[in-house]
Amino acid sequence: MASIRQHMFFPVLLTASVFCFCANPSLAELPRLKQPAKADNSLSFLVVGDWGRKGEYNQTLVAKQMGIVGKNLDIDFVISTGDNFYEDGLKGVDDPAFYESFVDIYTAPSLQKQWYNVLGNHDYRGDVEAQLSPVLKVKDSRWICFRSFILNSGIVDFFFVDTTPLVDKYFTDPGDDTYDWKGVLPRQAYLSELLEDVDSALKQSKAKWKFVVGHHTIKTAGHHGNTLELEEQLLPILKANDIDAYINGHDHCLERITDSESGIEFLTSGGGSKAWRGDIKRWNKEELKLYYDGQGFMSMQITETRADVIFYDVYGNVLHKWTITKDLSTAA
Numbered sequence: 362m363a364s365i366r367q368h369m370f371f372p373v374l375l376t377a378s379v380f381c382f383c384a385n386p387s388l389a390e391l392p393r394l395k396q397p398a399k400a401d402n403s404l405s406f407l408v409v410g411d412w413g414r415k416g417e418y419n420q421t422l423v424a425k426q427m428g429i430v431g432k433n434l435d436i437d438f439v440i441s442t443g444d445n446f447y448e449d450g451l452k453g454v455d456d457p458a459f460y461e462s463f464v465d466i467y468t469a470p471s472l473q474k475q476w477y478n479v480l481g482n483h484d485y486r487g488d489v490e491a492q493l494s495p496v497l498k499v500k501d502s503r504w505i506c507f508r509s510f511i512l513n514s515g516i517v518d519f520f521f522v523d524t525t526p527l528v529d530k531y532f533t534d535p536g537d538d539t540y541d542w543k544g545v546l547p548r549q550a551y552l553s554e555l556l557e558d559v560d561s562a563l564k565q566s567k568a569k570w571k572f573v574v575g576h577h578t579i580k581t582a583g584h585h586g587n588t589l590e591l592e593e594q595l596l597p598i599l600k601a602n603d604i605d606a607y608i609n610g611h612d613h614c615l616e617r618i619t620d621s622e623s624g625i626e627f628l629t630s631g632g633g634s635k636a637w638r639g640d641i642k643r644w645n646k647e648e649l650k651l652y653y654d655g656q657g658f659m660s661m662q663i664t665e666t667r668a669d670v671i672f673y674d675v676y677g678n679v680l681h682k683w684t685i686t687k688d689l690s691t692a693a
């Protein structure tokens with residue numbers, strides 16, 4: 362029996378690896394970073410989005426509560442879902458907004474951890490390469506920002522996706538805004554490579570948990586609504602690869618939608634500063650588990666078999682919490 366299995370298994374493996382090699386001989390890999398988990402393999406982190414307003418619109422209050430929750434949960438890192446600097450990103454690597462909106466705002470000891478950032482549409486309105494520059498890491502060693510990248514952290518793989526170039530209107534109807542598309546053109550080649558890279562990285566992942574992070578919404582009852590381009594081009598990849606959650610900003614609210622079809626959690630943490638009160642569309646009540654139109658942030662604590670997720674308001678009050686469990690036998 363064992364020898365038959367081996368016999369059947371070996372050619373399959375061989376074919377698969379040869380196939381992968383031939384199919385993508387020159388595929389540029391996404392940057393891959395490693396973030397150690399805790400000794401017991403668990404990890405915890407905060408998620409904040411749409412924040413850089415020099416402390417205004419309650420950014421400072423949110424930062425203070427992040428510091429307190431970060432200490433209580435002994436967080437390992439922070440994720441930013443983009444729109445890091447309003448209104449128009451950074452003007453360059455020496456823009457004082459880096460200090461005024463980041464370094465001098467998130468000062469709590471518990472927040473002196475790695476920050477993993479993606480870019481939002483507002484970041485693309487400045488010197489986009491400034492936020493990607495290693496110079497910022499010299500100014501503040503917490504800062505990590507790539508357009509798209511993979512973060513391996515023990516039991517969790519995170520896939521950070523640059524969503525702004527997917528959105529047509531920034532190209533076709535930018536109005537008075539100017540976008541810095543350096544590094545993104547020609548657009549179609551950039552997008553098809555990006556989507557292919559994300560798909561193949563997800564397929565290769567053996568992590569128990571898979572989270573995808575991007576700035577733009579896929580499913581939301583908020584102001585911007587679903588991002589059509591992401592629904593059409595990114596969502597099928599996420600579904601095919603059985604991810605646990607898609608985490609985004611862009612809508613200035615805190616929101617949880619559990620997709621009844623795929624079971625994917627769509628989590629919006631875009632309450633880092635200015636919030637949009639009362640700006641909500643109709644959504645299936647079965648799926649919409651939380652919609653909060655004020656400021657705040659989200660935390661996650663993860664072990665092999667469970668993820669505890671909490672949304673907080675600007676005073677640190679718990680707005681919504683739940684646990685996702687995974688059967689150990691099916692987790693891998």
Ligand SMILES: *[C@@H]1O[C@H](CO)[C@@H](O)[C@H](O)[C@H]1NC(C)=O
Pocket residue numbers: 417418419635636655656675
């Ligand atoms: C700050 O948060 C409080 C509590 O949610 C809210 O009442 C107030 O309007 C917020 N301030 C701003 C400028 O958004």
